[in-house]
Amino acid sequence: MSGSYSGSASGGGFGSRGFDGGFGGGQRLSDLADQLHAMFEQRVGPRVARGDVRQAIITLLAEKPMHGYQIIAEIDTRSSGAWKPSAGSVYPTLQLLADEGLISAEVADGRKTYSLTESGRAEADASADRAAPWEASGLGGARNLGALPKAGMALAQAAAQVRTTGTPEQVDQAVKVLDEARRKLYTILAQD
Structure with a gap:
């Protein structure tokens, strides 16, 4: 099954069999x-490009420290629900950013809260003139895709x-x- 709609506005319903296609x-x-x-x-809708999770994390952490779930939820909110990165993409990216010295983590109440280091803030400032990934990909528009x-x-x-x-x-x-x-x-x- 292709998953595409093949009915018409005037009849036939969904698919080639439609609602009146001889079934019970x-x-x-x-x-x-x-x-x-x-x-x-x-x-x-639009797809996000490779590296957008990284840029989204840096963009968000430039605003305030957050834990991983907050980052995921904030991307989901700012993209109007069109992009909700998985924990499997966010947490490895957070680890990579920490390994690169761009973010640091502080444990409080059993949660790691991430914030930008001086190097991370410099990278955020260097890309401040670029649109955030959810905006550049057309994900944050008025249409809630x-x-x-x-x-x-x-x-x-x-x-x-x-x-x-x-x-x-x-x-x-x-x-x-x-x-x-x-x-x-x-x-x-x-x-x-």
């Missing part, structure tokens, strides 16, 4: 849930739950709700 309600809902999940599981995939995943999960535990009548109702939601989304796009 449960099978149609199953296909829809699978397609929604595949669509919203994909990465959407992260909210739509999250909402779509929640919708797919709800559809899967109805598929799994719902009665045939509930499945039929869910198909109608999802079909109406699809039409309303196209109505939004049709507006000026």
Whole structure:
């Protein structure tokens, strides 16, 4: 399955089988849930470049000391949910920056709080005229690119739950709700 939408605004629903493609309600809902999940599981929007985690950390620590989780949460917030680096990318980068002498760590209340050293502050100052990675990548704009995939995943999960535990009548109702939601989304796009 490619995960791309192949229905139209006027009918056919999701995928080549659509809502009216000869399946029982449960099978149609199953296909829809699978397609929604595949669509919203994909990465959407601009991608961050190699080295952006490093630059983001330096940019944030130039403002104030933070611990690793705060850094992750702040990048997520500033990119409007479009970029949330994993701990597996942030913590090794913090270690690398410490090894390079650009940051130092202080342990308080069982947490390491990182701050820039003099060398780190000099590097932050040298790149102060560059846009922050979430801005340069187009991730921090007014459009919340992260909210739509999250909402779509929640919708797919709800559809899967109805598929799994719902009665045939509930499945039929869910198909109608999802079909109406699809039409309303196209109505939004049709507006000026």
